[in-house]
Amino acid sequence: MSYRLRVNPIACEAHGMCAELLPERITPDEWGYPLISAEPLPESLLEHARRAAQACPTLALLLERERARS
């Protein structure tokens, strides 16, 4: 089981908190909206990703479970 980060582009208001909390995978674009790296999330980053999703002021960052592709 792996996890994937996704942004709801309608809810996102570019507060930029996720990029502060998970710089390993999220970088702000020039307007402050998050760009999420396509690299998989290793176990060691999972807790940080969860925290970034919880901290999002508009709950626009989603941490989704992803079934391994067979």
Place this chain on the structure above:
Amino acid sequence: MAAAGPTAYWYLTRSTGAVALVLLTFATALGVLDLRRWSTPRLPRFVVDSLHRSSSLLAMVFLALHILTSILDGFARISLIDAFVPFAGSYRPFWLGLGALAFDLLVAVTITSLLRQRIGYQGWRAVHWLAYASWPIALLHTFGTGSDIKQAWMLWLSVVCVAIVVGAVLARVLFGWPENRRRRVGALATAGGFSLFLLAWLPGGPLGSDWARRSGTPSSLLAHTHSATNSSGSRR
């Protein structure tokens, strides 16, 4: 117990009330200041946000202690029901009721914040507006029931608390929040109006003479000065 002099609970309920007001002020000011994109390299947004969260939760802990000790003290005969149902008690019903009302609002705000991910953004946000109402209500409760308010330290503490929140509103309205002109004007008018109201009301109200009787302290309690070991004699 009423005739036996102040209990430890009595001192605890006053001090925890004062600490809760300070924490609540801090949390409210941080919430107001939590501007979009306001951050510095040394104070990133998530730090401001965590401080807001932690100080709010700590304020709730002190509020719980404040309420528990005021019930246990027994002098004013405040029941557990009075702590949750506003305006029902016998001791300064209106002013104690404001405290209960502020606590109810804050409980709603706290629960929805802890369950934010389940409730969703819109619902959480609608309830979270109540937090703005809870601070002035809690402050009026402080002035209306606080028996230390005539003492310089408590009066100055409260004045500083008002200054912090009004200052935070000014900072937010003047330096941020470019949209919503109507809300900005509304926030300014509310903050200014509340300050003016306090200025007009305090001298003749809680700082004036005979406030204990006028605020609705039962006459049976007014007879006990209950201040034998209380140097200020503030408990009337």
